[in-house]
Amino acid sequence: AQSVTQPDIHITVSEGASLELRCNYSYGATPYLFWYVQSPGQGLQLLLKYFSGDTLVQGIKGFEAEFKRSQSSFNLRKPSVHWSDAAEYFCAPFAGSGGGADGLTFGKGTHLIIQP
């Protein structure tokens, strides 16, 4: 069965420190991969996406993610976090057929806390 796992429910990082949020998926074929961010009380915003090609993807707000096929992972990273990065982060693979619009499968999210 297809599934996505975000192993860390909560992560606490000091401001200015580096960050890595983990995402692992289990799909028959390589899915499209997305990371979304949700600030408190807000909707979701796309951070970055991977469809094919270069396995290191740059996104908004200084985030990047690396697709590793051998590990079925798509971990999100940022070299130096800011207090405004405190939010909920969702990994979302999609493996529908061409033209399929049956939505994304979201991980359960990682809640990022930034310590001053």
Added chain:
Amino acid sequence: TAGITQAPTSQILAAGRSMTLRCTQDMRHNAMYWYRQDLGLGLRLIHYSNTAGTTGKGEVPDGYSVSRANTDDFPLTLASAVPSQTSVYFCASSDQTSGSMDTQYFGPGTRLTVL
């Protein structure tokens, strides 16, 4: 542009009552979606629509219905609300005309409490 708007922002509803959550997009996206977000469960797809006139069931469709009379609107109806439908509901849209999954754009959400 407004993107996606949802109404109401929040609502308290008595169990057994019906309610329609509204969603409108101005991006002319062909695909639209409804998700519910519950603590510890992430977002789960309720219903989706590939194009006007068609709809499909997602992961948790029971107790909900949708319609897609035109490109812009995708209302979600609870015919007889139950407390387990207390949640935050997000509408989203995406451009699927290229045949592949593209970015989904989300509305601000509707917080629904069923008592």
